Structures are given as structure tokens and as C-alpha cells.
Amino acid sequence: MGASKTESFSFEQNEMATLFKALSHPARIAIVDYLLTVDSCICGDIVNELPLAQPTISQHLKELKNANIIKGTIEGTAICYCINPDTIDKIENHFGMIRHKLKNKCC
Amino acid sequence: MGASKTESFSFEQNEMATLFKALSHPARIAIVDYLLTVDSCICGDIVNELPLAQPTISQHLKELKNANIIKGTIEGTAICYCINPDTIDKIENHFGMIRHKLKNKCC
DNA sequence: TTGTTTTATCGTAATATTGCAATATAATAA
């Protein structure tokens, strides 16, 4: 064993787990943070911003892109990455649901 | 290589990454879901609810506990787990911040 | 005490993630 038993869980559960997994690394949190501080959706100077090698950043960007947390558009030789607000909405809604269910609970 | 370069990132970035990592597995999402559906904070019949062996559930519960997403109180031989609303708050605040910074952005 | 029930831990195999050097690809410039 060792692999996750994803087939045992619902689509929604797997979907949320995938979103959280994409955000489960400090470098990827830092990338999201950085994309939020720059006013325009600046591209690969993320490599200059973070203490990781270019292939490593590229890999983290790919994971964020696969999870739909960011999207990238080609601009000449560069690629412009930015946050996907729809996915942020989806995560916020999930916590809204949790918050709602948590009302009138003990503990 | 292979280990995360956690020391290269801020406390907050590591903290959020740790929270998301705790939620990055469908079984742990399912545990949180289940704890939200039961009215009282029911304990280890999570084992009966999920298609995973007892040691595996115990391990997942430990990770959720370490991340402060759930807390457990001893009740005789059983242990009663429930959601920690403070941690839910913390995550919601993080997305509140993202939402706020995302206002007036292009892409 | 012994037995029962419930949860945690140990040990280990299978698999996944992280990080980077080397290399490849894509778009533009000269």
C-alpha cells in the first residue's frame, strides 16, 4: 500500500483534498502571496523572489495550475501567472458550509 | 534533496501550508465532513464510517489533531473528537485576506 | 486479578513529493 484510496471517497471530498494539497507547501503559499502583492499579474520573477531553483518553481507553478488555483497566459517569451478567483470562491464556499454546520454545535 | 525547505519561508506561510496539508487527503476531508454531520461530537465510529482500517483512521485523526483542526476528549474507553472552530476561523481569515487583496486586480 | 473494549503505536512495504542539474522547448531578436 501507500497510495491514497481515492476511489473510496466522493468527488467533492477528492476535489477539496486536491485543492488543499496544492496549497500544502510553503513555497506554493508564498507564490500565491506574491501574486497577490504585485499589482499586475507578474510572471516568472517568482524565480527571483523565492529561494528555489527555476525547475522547482516551475514544478510548483504546474501544481497550482493543475489545481486551477492560478492560470497562466503567454506573453511573448514570458508567461503571466495570476490567481483564479473562481477557485478561491470554491474554497471559501467550502468553509462557509463548515461554518454553517458548526453553528449550534457543542465541544 | 526531497525535504521541504521550510526554513526558507515565513512562519505564517509554513503555518498555512501545515493546515492545508492536514486537509489534503480525502479521508481527512471525510472525517471533518462526518464530524459536521453528527450532532454530538461522536468518536471512533469514524472507523465504521470510512473504508479504512482502524490504525489508518487513528493516524489520520492524529494529523488532524496535530494541526489543531480537531480536538479529542477522553470519555471512558472512547475518545470524542470534534472540530476546533478557532482553526476554521484562521483558515477563513486567510481566504478573507486573499479575497480582499484580489479586489481591483486584472487577469 | 482477568477479560473486554477502544484507541494508539510500531514496523514495514508501496507510493508520492521535493529539489535540482541537465536538457529541451518556445518565442523573439539580430
Place this chain on the structure above:
DNA sequence: TTATTATATTGCAATATTACGATAAAACAA
């Protein structure tokens, strides 16, 4: 065309995660 720049992919070593059988520990009952 060749060069340059920016990003992606490959390959691999180090490490982490997942899952579970076996076993231990903790709380109570008889």
C-alpha cells in the same frame, strides 16, 4: 539562419506519506 531569453521537462536521489497487520496501552467490567 543563429543567438538570446523564458519556461518546461527529464531523470534521479533524498525524504515523506499512506495503509495496514501486529501489538501495546488505557479504561472499565466482572
